[in-house]
Amino acid sequence: MANSIHKFLLLICGLFLHITLFGENAPRISILLDKGWGYKPITDNKKDAPLIPVTIPHTWNARYQVGTTKYNRELMVYKRNVIIGEEMKNKRLFLYFEGVNSVADVFVNNQTVGQHLGGYTAFCFEITDYVRIGDNVLEVWANNAYRTDVLPISGDFNVYGGIHRPCSLIVTEKNCISPVFYASPGVFIHQKSITSEKAVFTVETILSLKESKRALRLCTKVCDTTGKVIAKDVVNVTGERVEQPMHILKPILWNGKENPYLYDVIVELYDGGKLVDRVTQKTGFRYFKVDHDKGFYLNGKLLDLHGFCRHEDFAGKGSALTSKEYDIDMKLIKEVGATAMRLVHYPHAETMYNLCDENGIILWTEIPLCGPGGFDFTGYLNNKGLKDNARQAVKELVYQKYNHPSICFWGIFNELLVTDNRRFQAYDSPIFFVKELNKLYKSLDTSRLTTFATCVDETNFLGGADLVAWNKYFNWKIAEKAAGQFFDNVKANSQNYPVGVSEYGAAGSIYQHTCPFENVELARRIHPEEYQAICHEGYWLAFIERPYLWGKFIWQFSDTQSFFRRDGDMDGINDKGNITYDRKTKKDAFYFYKANWSQEPVLYLCSRRFTERTNPGTQVKVYSNLDEAVLYINNKKIGKCKKDKINRMIWNDITLLPGKNVIRVESMKGQQVFSDTCTWNLKL
Structure with a gap:
């Protein structure tokens, strides 16, 4: 009975769509197939097994099982009915999927239509000869199991299974602009x-x-x-x-x-x-270049590229995002003052590229050739299947995203290891294949620059891209000095290839805090928010003295899921984000960059979540792009402080009183008064 009602509702919706859309006499119709789906595990694929109703986009493993980080990678069967009306007779019909993770087998009326390998690029199949007038059954097998011939095979992130991006039925005349040329616009x-x-x-x-x-x-x-x-x-x-x-x-x-x-x-x-x-x-029409000594130029003018590495991962959603989640992220990107973003470690959904076009955010986008990410293998295997999938991913990425002016950089790989007979032993060498992929990118698009993100000696890969970039992490105590020395050395050995920073940062939990800072050794599970901020301060001090860095990308935009992690305040979370996984809390480090990047006035008290304290000795630190501020504690004026060169104001040797301490800072810009307040409770 339930199935009959479900089919009847689909029929009514389908007829309404057909009457509405075809009544417009449009030359091409695109019908969103978001509702009416159900899914079940392949292990329960009996004819009478019920389907779990879902709306596309959808993933089945956005959340861990309670109390675990169990990571479910299997095969699920998605089904829905599609009504083909008389008005579609003598038309051509295509199924367009923006992304199915990780392998998709598509069937119409029990007939095999096609298979696509790879979950982060679109694919399109013509189904004209597979459908009939009336009710048709569309079935998609979404296989998220590990395979060595489908990227990615490793990485410090979760691969979410399912039809995690939109799906549409495209209807055209017999002659048309091709929807099936690498699922591009044609x-x-x-x-x-x-x-x-x-x-x-x-x-x-x-x-x-x-x-x-x-x-x-x-x-x-x-x-x-x-x-x-x-x-x-x-x-x-x-x-x-x-x-x-x-x-x-x-x-x-x-x-x-x-x-x-x-x-x-x-x-x-x-x-x-x-x-x-x-x-x-x-x-959009633009021209750009990168100089080995001066950095990135857009339309003939220097532009400092700074921003984040961003995963498609949102609490409760995984990678099955809607326009709401994209809008939230873009609002945050604009608020902090980023000029660029690195979309990691795979092609992202079309919505993100459109938003970056519309808001002027420069993009680095890449294929899912990445590793090791904490796994005990390299991320590159010297086999035909993997190479074919990487070549396919390059072609699909370039053709599908070709017209986006925001994209200036094509990424080839992230953290592929090279045998050095010390730390990394006897891995398949990716060097020749990296150079092959670089040539493939250049054959498809001569207008953009290629790059890679390495964590091993970049001289191994010189000649494999137009640009060099490093993923490099130092602890909070040495970040400024070590980062400066490291990147100066990289530049000296880069053979005039421009050098950038593809990843840097530190972990930070909004629930873990410490002060004072000196002589504190941290356990693996302790990620104080204060140390994350100090680490970023050190990096930024080094980077502002090195204008040759063509791009600086923070790891990472927000916290994300990573099933094998056992650190910080929660298992299964990579907490190096500047924003929490649910996007509800901006960490101190976020405001550090907002004070340095944004034109909006910023006055922000750090350590505001460190509310319960046992040590009366502390410092008060403020991030601000205003000239100076005055500190008050319990309405008592402590003193004035001017900002330093990375927009900090620091009052040292502050002694808290037992009980409630209301911390307030005030500043002025013209006639406008700015203030920020937090409360620290001291228990002796």
Whole structure:
């Protein structure tokens, strides 16, 4: 009975969608298949086994089992019904999946449609010959088990199983702009020569033609933000690949956060006078370079690239994120004043790239070739399956994200080990394959730079990318001196390849605190929030003295799940984030960077969560981009302090009184008063 009602509701919804969408006489229809799904384990795939109802995007292992970090990687079966109406007769139908982790087998009416290896890139299958008018059964087997031929095979993060990104049914005419060319838009804007005087580019379109093409024409228009057509080209179609050289005089450049200006590139396919397909892509015109000594230039001007490494991982959601979670993250990225982000360690969902385009955030994005992440193997295996999957991932990443102006860097790998006969022994060498992937990137896209994130001597990989970047961690006591010496040495040995920082940081728990700081040795499970902040201060002191660093990416944006971790205040969590896993609490380190990166006035009292104390001796530290502030304790004026070169104000040798101590700082900017308050309780 329940299944009958479920199918009836799907039929009604499907008919409503068809009437509404096709009534618009649009040349291409995309129907979101988010509702009406159910899933069950493959081990319970009996005909009468009930499905657990879910909405896509979905993952089955976003949460650990209570009291454990049990990490469930298995095969799940997803099913739903799809109604194909009479109005779809003589049309072409495609199933588009933005991501199914990690291997997807797709069936329609019990017939095999196709398989896709890899959970972080999109894929698209034509199902025209598999469906019938009326009710159809769509089935997806999502296999999240470990495989040596599917990336990633290691890493310090959880791989969430399921249809964790959106799925759509695309309906087109017989002749169309191809949805199946690496599941890309089928339209690529090649930026040839970009200046403030003239933007020269070529629009390449991949077509899929099933009928006579004698009367086909391709019309491509470029529109500004008002909708005005500022460039147009019309060409007769003679094959399935069409290139249209175009230019714009006096373009408004996409200029990062200063002006993330986007144009619409509209490609229309006509059969005689009839419009049969249309694809619109947003893009921005810009040019950039990296200098070995001075860093990153955007449109001819220096731009300091600083930001975070971000995983697609949100408390309670795993990687099955909705627009709400993306908006939360982008709001935080903007608040802190980041100019760039590294999307780790796999291609992210399309929404994130769109938001970075719209908000002017420079991106490094990469394929899932990563390791070791705490595992007892390297992350690279010298076998054909893994290499084929990596090559496929490069092609899908480049083609699917090609038109995003925010992307300036393609990433090849993260932390692949190389045998050094000391720490790392007898691993398959990835060096030749890294160089092969670099050549593949460059063959697909000559306009962007390639890079990698290494944790072993970068000289092994020189020649394997345009840029060098290091994942490097030092403890709080030595961070400034050690980081400065290390990166100066890396630069000296880089053979003029520009050097950046792909990861740096420290763990920090909002529930663990300590003060004073001297001569304290930390156990593995103790990650005081204060030490995380001090470590970041040391790194930043080193980095601001080294403008040659082309990018500085903090590990990491937020805390994330990592099932094998047993440290900090909770098992299964990597707590190096500057924000908690649920995004509800910004740690002290977040405000340190906000004070140094943001133009918004900042006045923030550190150690505010260290409320219960037993030692009367302490310091009061404030992060602020204001010039100076006055400290009060229990309304008694303690004194004034000016900010230092990394926007700290520190009052040392403060003695707390037994009981309640209300800590308050005040500052002024013009006529505006800023203040911040917290309370510390001293129990002797």
